Amino acid sequence: MPGILEYQSGDTILHHTHPLVKLLLAVSVCVGGFITKSLMFNLALLLLSISGGFALGMGRKVKATLKGAGSLCLFLFTLQLPFVRSGRTLIPLPFGLKVTDMGLRFCAQLSMRLLGATLPLVLMLGVTRLSDLTNALVAQLGIPYRYAFVVTTAIRFIPILFVEMHDVIEAQTARGVELDGSFTQKIRLIPPLCVPLLVSCVQRMENNALAAELRGFYLRKRGSGYRRYPLNGADALVLTVCAAILAIAIIT
Amino acid sequence: MIELRNVSFSYEGSADRALDDVCLSIAPGEFVGVIGPAGAGKTTLMHTLSGIVPHVRRGEFFGAANVAGLDTITSTVAEMSKTVGCVFQDVESQFVTTMVEDEILFALENFSIPRDEIPKRVDRALSDLDIADLRSRSLSSLSGGQKQKVALAAALALSPSVLAFDEATGELDPASSVQVFALLSQLRRERNTTIIVVEQKIMLLSAFADRLIVMDQGRVAIDGPVRQTLERPGRLLELGVNCPRVTTLAARLRDKGLYQGAPPINLDEAEVMARGILR
Ligand SMILES: Nc1ncnc2c1ncn2[C@@H]1O[C@H](COP(=O)(O)OP(=O)(O)OP(=O)(O)O)[C@@H](O)[C@H]1O
Numbered sequence A: 001m002p003g004i005l006e007y008q009s010g011d012t013i014l015h016h017t018h019p020l021v022k023l024l025l026a027v028s029v030c031v032g033g034f035i036t037k038s039l040m041f042n043l044a045l046l047l048l049s050i051s052g053g054f055a056l057g058m059g060r061k062v063k064a065t066l067k068g069a070g071s072l073c074l075f076l077f078t079l080q081l082p083f084v085r086s087g088r089t090l091i092p093l094p095f096g097l098k099v100t101d102m103g104l105r106f107c108a109q110l111s112m113r114l115l116g117a118t119l120p121l122v123l124m125l126g127v128t129r130l131s132d133l134t135n136a137l138v139a140q141l142g143i144p145y146r147y148a149f150v151v152t153t154a155i156r157f158i159p160i161l162f163v164e165m166h167d168v169i170e171a172q173t174a175r176g177v178e179l180d181g182s183f184t185q186k187i188r189l190i191p192p193l194c195v196p197l198l199v200s201c202v203q204r205m206e207n208n209a210l211a212a213e214l215r216g217f218y219l220r221k222r223g224s225g226y227r228r229y230p231l232n233g234a235d236a237l238v239l240t241v242c243a244a245i246l247a248i249a250i251i252t
Numbered sequence B: 001m002i003e004l005r006n007v008s009f010s011y012e013g014s015a016d017r018a019l020d021d022v023c024l025s026i027a028p029g030e031f032v033g034v035i036g037p038a039g040a041g042k043t044t045l046m047h048t049l050s051g052i053v054p055h056v057r058r059g060e061f062f063g064a065a066n067v068a069g070l071d072t073i074t075s076t077v078a079e080m081s082k083t084v085g086c087v088f089q090d091v092e093s094q095f096v097t098t099m100v101e102d103e104i105l106f107a108l109e110n111f112s113i114p115r116d117e118i119p120k121r122v123d124r125a126l127s128d129l130d131i132a133d134l135r136s137r138s139l140s141s142l143s144g145g146q147k148q149k150v151a152l153a154a155a156l157a158l159s160p161s162v163l164a165f166d167e168a169t170g171e172l173d174p175a176s177s178v179q180v181f182a183l184l185s186q187l188r189r190e191r192n193t194t195i196i197v198v199e200q201k202i203m204l205l206s207a208f209a210d211r212l213i214v215m216d217q218g219r220v221a222i223d224g225p226v227r228q229t230l231e232r233p234g235r236l237l238e239l240g241v242n243c244p245r246v247t248t249l250a251a252r253l254r255d256k257g258l259y260q261g262a263p264p265i266n267l268d269e270a271e272v273m274a275r276g277i278l279r
């Protein structure tokens, strides 16, 4: 899991695309997946993301995302499926539950929408440095730096938290806490795992805020960012793709 | 440059004084080493210089602290940060970005360094610490020592008039630690930077600092030129500070009547001593 949300340096067209255009592309794919009614278009968007990911050299990220978000989707799929009542019954189940054609369709689309929303965001973060995203949000959209910084810091903290959790688990196991046991045993393990994690997380965030302050965070102005982000031909191309995705999503 | 007058401080909720009546005066361009046992108040002292104490780490503060003409009580941490560059031991929590280059850019951007000067500063900081090859690496992919070098580079790129390091070379290999200290010496020579470092490796301090401050229980126990301080190994040991081995060796030889000269504080001087004894 660590590393999946991280920037991966490279030299593809998307690496050189304007940060906000990349954000727009990712959002377009997500939104397009939610507004379309066509299952086929959902599938097409998902395949587009997957092949795009592999083309960017981020096959590892694609696989990890599909695995992580995929198991969540499978869970939701099986949970929802028997409860959809409308449509033609395909398989009758006990307790008045049933699998219907509408149910299958609904659940499949839900899964694809979720996957289709996660993958583009993961890939966007893979080709965009967080600081570029922050700076572009501030310089171009006029979002106050502190808000943009909070958002990007939250993203930055996700993998850090995972590493921290791993450390806490390791430390507790070393002290003899049994991690595999019955369900009730596991429930009882939550406090010894979560309390240190929460404490170290809060501490880390506090120290981080201090570090930012010590390095002039509060002196930053809208035009402080060093890098400039001029729009180029590739950006125009990507913007066209965004428009096309949204247009097809609306008419299908 | 740095003037502490009767500074006492106790952290919120604690009755003990982390700093107890500290008086210090450090001239511009001085290279000061701070040493002392755990809990002696070294970090608290460094935090006082940057205004973290008492603005962020709160508590009862007495006395007055002035750094480069700024009163640390009336100035904000942000104002102080223009003058005092800090690096702490825990590098991990000092990073505010994800990439090496961005980390160095961050403060340069915030402090409105002229645009045309920024790339020069970044290049120089990276090459000074020998990490030019890490430029576009992600911070999470670096080793502890490499991370520490990035934190140091980020502080050096700003070329503040005071550099305050709190055990900032803890994870570096011995050669890199020497390199960092040599770099500090050079900054002091070239830009008259005032340098104050908390460091447990006494050999480094004896080789590079002019002045040694030994802290104990919140007080300044010893404050004097490095050589003079190291000439009292007994007193240092009482305070839980080890002398350089060569100095201890000289003291033992002196006790046995084998050596009468001044105690050596580095390897070169020890060689001179050994040759003298052998002759
Ligand atoms: N946030 C805090 N709250 C309460 N007491 C504190 C806090 N930080 C430090 N202290 C106490 O203040 C005293 C001085 O601590 P300080 O961290 O300055 O010591 P130090 O010399 O840096 O030690 P070390 O070598 O372990 O880093 C210690 O007794 C410590 O317990």
Ligand SMILES: [Mg+2]
Binding pocket: B042, B043, B044, B166
């Ligand atoms: Mg300390």
